[in-house]
Amino acid sequence: MLRHALASLFGPRSLVVVADRPLPGAATLPDALQARTTRIDVVRGVAPDIPAQLTGLADHERPDLGLVCVSPAVFAETLRRLAPRAPRALIVLPHEEPDPYPRGTVALCQAWAEENHCQLLGPRAFGVQRPHAGYNFSQHPTLARSGRVALVAQSRSIIAAVMDWAEDVHIGFSTAISLGDEAIVKLGPVLDYLATDPRTDSIALYLEDVGPAREFISALRAAASVKPVVVLKAGRDKDDDAVFDAVLRRAGAVRVRYFVQLFSAVKVLGYTRRPRGRRVALLSNGSGPPQLALDLLGPDAAVERADLAPASRQALEALLEPGAAVTNPVITYAPLTPDKIQAALDILIDDAQVDGVLVLLAPDALADMRAVAERLAEVAPRARKPIVSCFMGDAGMRPLRRMLDDAGTSAFRTPESAADAFGVLSSHFYNQQLLLQTQTALPQAMHSGDGAAHAIVSRARAAGRLILEPSEARDLLVAFQVPVQDTMPVGLYEPLSRPLAIRVRRDAHFGPVIRFGPGGPDAVLALADRGMDLPPLNGFLARQLIERSRIWRKVLASRLGTAVFEALQQALVQVSALITELPDVDALDIDPLYAGETRLYARSLRITLTAEAARDSQRLGGYPHMAIHPYPSRLVQQRAFADGTPWVIRPIRPEDGEALQDFIRNLSERSRYMRFVSMMRELTPRMLARYTQVDYDREVALVATTDLPNPAHRGHPHEVIIGLAHYLRNPDGRGAEYALVLGDDWQRRGLGGQLMQALIDAAREQRLEYIDGLVLATNRPMLTLMQRLGFTNDPAPDDDPTMRRVWLRLDDG
Known part of the structure; x- marks a missing residue:
């Protein structure tokens, strides 16, 4: 490295x-x-x-x-x-x-x-x-x-x-x-x-x-x-x-x-346990502290109050004194003891409907608060779910907070700050699910260069128009398979939702933004509504966008059927594809939009073009109108070995993690050492995330895959990874460092040359000037392959005799 x-x-x-x-x-x-x-x-x-x-x-x-x-x-x-x-x-x-x-x-x-x-x-x-x-x-x-x-x-x-x-x-x-x-x-x-x-x-x-x-x-x-x-x-x-x-x-x-x-x-941030949701249970020795925390909880907040399971409530009733609250917040008015707080925490942590616990404690002259804090310092760092605590007060409580801090389970001064801290943890889990999403590979017909969509834009520009005619807007939605009917059939009797809207606007800094919310002549999309996202979208991201919106939570969740909800998801995904592949689109309005029992109906469509015609953005290094580089589906290529066995080159995706780990585990010790210069047997979780969660603006990771029988599923074929080629841009912005590793059973079949050539082609499309990498001096097959591809073999930096710098100038051909 x-x-x-x-x-x-x-x-x-x-x-x-x-x-x-x-x-x-x-x-x-x-x-x-x-x-x-x-x-x-x-x-x-x-x-x-x-x-x-x-x-x-x-x-x-x-x-x-x-x-x-x-x-x-x-x-x-x-x-x-x-x-x-x-x-x-x-x-x-x-x-x-x-x-x-x-x-x-x-x-x-x-x-x-x-x-x-x-x-x-x-x-x-x-x-x-x-x-x-x-x-x-x-x-x-x-x-x-x-x-x-x-x-x-x-x-x-x-x-x-x-x-x-x-x-x-x-x-x-x-x-x-x-x-x-x-x-x-x-x-x-x-x-x-x-x-x-x-x-x-x-x-x-x-x-x-x-x-x-x-x-x-x-x-x-x-x-x-x-x-x-x-x-x-x-x-x-x-x-x-x-x-x-x-x-x-x-x-x-x-x-x-x-x-x-x-x-x-x-x-x-030092917590090793991350919640897998936003439902929190509150445990306190009084009614005041949880009331302050509850003000920050709710459906519009990062954290909401958990509904305790009946078994948990029964266990808490048996544990706590008569008159204690056991529904959530859980409140005991009797002096706390170390054993009692540990037992209550065990019940709450075991509840499947609880993602974490807030322990909110006020000073109590009748309780040994130091002993309670010491037990909490023992229990919290080892718990399966995060436990965030608040010890209110200063003179007597500050030393207890410091003790918990030093034990690795941070304590907070106010209920609000403790609730905020849990919100950080739960928001991190939610946002990580969004980060893991990758746009699905678009079929060839979805690309603007295919003809129909590009022709619509070109005709409008030739006529000097920046606003498409309603028929042109309809044809553009049809070209991208947006499932919206622009006319309502005569005699339609199915119930319709209240007016909705899908809109696209360009942020001056971050480019196109897709919004979903209320529509109609009297409705204004709330600017701070969380029903918005940046393209590209897939089905999961579209669903989350809808469910974040206020109109979903307040109106649609209880009224929209499964079929039309799926149509709404698909409409957002296809609108995302449209604005991804057509950088000429400046604004888009499907407003008002009505949801029937199974279909979506639009009363009005409006699409506005950018003042300046967009340059061709279909190259890998393109899409300059977007803040997030989409999945480069154009790099997907079907190949076949000399014996006819089919295989595929494609960009890696986050869901390839398990397949990539299996690929690394199945390498011989020599192959793993030649690639990683270590005897590691598998990738660490951080390395696995690093290789599969790729931002294609700064790096490219290509996998070679083929279908093989899966013994665990009665021999049915499943996709396996047989090779990986990757480069990451160097900080100078001009070049990139590459890596290549092939499965042992797939070497000497031309796989390495083809996979590496695809990586070189991608680097050229991104207008890189060179790619280089460090190869073990004893890795003769890799050095021979790179020499055959035109790479230069030079001494490594710092004159390390065990390594060679093998590099290729990309602007030579």
């Missing part, structure tokens, strides 16, 4: 510090880095001769990381003198003297970093902390506690506040970084690094500007596919806010709306 471009920033092997005053973090570096650190003092405002002082490095060796903190008067000259030995990464820390030309300094940093191929963080950066390694590359006076949460913020003040709070409540971090006035280091590469960082289990993100939509969503989806990501975004507009909610749902991330909720999220 090639070293990540930001490895020099987060894990430097050498350091140069150029400053005119002591930096608190630079004085406390671990011994291994101290030995490879050069400190260069700037005295009396005179920029030093930097190259001459880098005595600890070999000639022409670049330092991994540089820290610069100098007066604005000598900053430009300092950078100029640093250029001959420019570090791979540079952090520019703020100086106490104000900068008279801040915009010029930003431009200078950008130009210098690009010219010297340096990952620059700043100017005026908070810096970076890596507590587990003892790295404090910042001006923050103390190094944070070591933990498993990465903190990323676009504000120096926000990150300083969070770190100060975290120290007080004993929360640690794997990484803390503020991008601030970023010059070169962008959010996307930082998320990429943290997604693969073994020290990071989850990510807390404070945003002010998301930057380019496709780049942001692509990086966020990649990170959230392997680790929980919680996002707090500043700045709100009612419509934009609802769209951003939809973006985060599809990215698999969780949004919090207030600064205090970010604290709750950071605390709860």
Whole structure:
């Protein structure tokens, strides 16, 4: 694996510090880095001769990381003198003297970093902390506690506040970084690094500007596919806010709306148990605390109150004193004991209708609250379902909260913050289900290049019209098989629903957004309604979109039959296909739309085209009008071996996880070692997610599959994976790192060459300049195959004799 471009920033092997005053973090570096650190003092405002002082490095060796903190008067000259030995990464820390030309300094940093191929963080950066390694590359006076949460913020003040709070409540971090006035280091590469960082289990993100939509969503989806990501975004507009909610749902991330909720999220991200739903049971020693929590629960909230099973209620009645409440919330008025709280928790955790428990406790002079907290600290971390607790109060309860925090089961100060924390966990589970969804492979006739749909758009543009005629709009829906009748038959007697609407609008930042809700002349779609999503959609996503809408919960859920509900799902899926494949569509309205017993009827259809004709977006690297790259169904190819055995090349999908794991397990030890350079027998859950949950804007993963008899199902054929080819874009954006592995029984049949050629073709379509990979020097079959495909065989980076860098320039042919 090639070293990540930001490895020099987060894990430097050498350091140069150029400053005119002591930096608190630079004085406390671990011994291994101290030995490879050069400190260069700037005295009396005179920029030093930097190259001459880098005595600890070999000639022409670049330092991994540089820290610069100098007066604005000598900053430009300092950078100029640093250029001959420019570090791979540079952090520019703020100086106490104000900068008279801040915009010029930003431009200078950008130009210098690009010219010297340096990952620059700043100017005026908070810096970076890596507590587990003892790295404090910042001006923050103390190094944070070591933990498993990465903190990323676009504000120096926000990150300083969070770190100060975290120290007080004993929360640690794997990484803390503020991008601030970023010059070169962008959010996307930082998320990429943290997604693969073994020290990071989850990510807390404070945003002010998301930057380019496709780049942001692509990086966020990649990170959230392997680790929980919680996002707090500043700045709100009612419509934009609802769209951003939809973006985060599809990215698999969780949004919090207030600064205090970010604290709750950071605390709860360490939970190893994730709820598999949103139904929560409340257990309390009084009626007040659960009432406060209940205000945040309900059908429109991230969490709702669970209906306890009759058996659970009976068990609680037998356990608790007469007069205790056992329906949910469960309230006991007798003094709590450790045994009683453990027994109550066991009953609630065993209830299949409960996804997690909120324990909400107030001070009680008649109970041994420390003993209760100690038992909770033993039970909660081992429970099958998450247990989130609240110990209200400060003087007596704060030490108990801290004890629970240190035991790995975070406790909260208020019922509201505890409910928020459980909402983070349940929202994460829900959004992960959306992230796992992939658009179904479109049949060839669905693509706009097939003729009919493209011809309709071309005729309208030729006539100078941006609004399609009603007949053209109908023909366009027919071309994409949208199951909507645009006329109601005379004498129709079936009951109809109230007016509905399917609408598509383009968000200025995130592109097309599909909305479902009330329709008709007097209805206005609520901008904050959760009945919206970004394309592409499949059946599952369409169903969730409908069920999130207010009109479904309040009106349709009890009235819509199965057949017409399925038609509504299909209509949303096919509208998604239409706007995916026709970037010329700017807006679409099916309004009013009526649901009959089995069919959908539209009284009005309206489709508006974009002012500018769209460019051809059918290439793999296309679809620029969308924030989420659709599944590249055009890469599906039918093939056959020389003996006639059919096989298929296709992009991998999330549901291929089990088949991919079987493929890896069935490899010989030699094949696994040649691919992974280890004796691993199977993929870890995180690796499995990484290989199957692919964002096709940044990477391509192709599997070769064939049908074989399945002994477990009476020999009926089932699809098996026989080969995998994959590439991931390098941080430079110009190239990608590839990997190839073939099943042992399928080697020497031309499979590797065809699979690799398909990967090369995809890379060329994405306009990459090169692909490269590291191959074991002893892997002669792979080296021979790559040489036959035109690859160059070079020594590996760092002159590792066991590896070869095997690469291909893609713009040569």
